[in-house]
Amino acid sequence: MPFHVRLRFGPPSSPAVTGTWDGGATTERKFRGFIGRYGSRADVRIELVEDGPQGERTLRSWTRERGEVEGA
Template sequence: MDEPERFHLILTVDGRPLMHGWWDDRATADRKFRSWVGEYGSLGGAHIVLVDREEGEALASWPEES
């Protein structure tokens, strides 16, 4: 079973935090990530990251890091 609030989703604009959320279910967190990219990805300077707090790594990032 996943840990409560294991997956952290962060939206920053020009480096400033604008929104964040936590979920214990990976599928829900992935769905929220895609939703946020669709809703907020067009904001100038937007950066969206989904982090697995247990593993300490980014699972997804938009725009994709090169």
């Protein structure tokens, strides 16, 4: 099952940079790496998304204001 990490600068409707990996461990490392690299910016949102049979599901997200949040 594919996993995605999305990086957005600006509102949720803004374009995203997306990486896709098959393994959850690799995706988790990428998610943490994006937080380390971009997490201090006020306008950034980073999401870890699972792409399953029912569609996409956000597992975790990060913003500077809220930090890491489970789900959306």
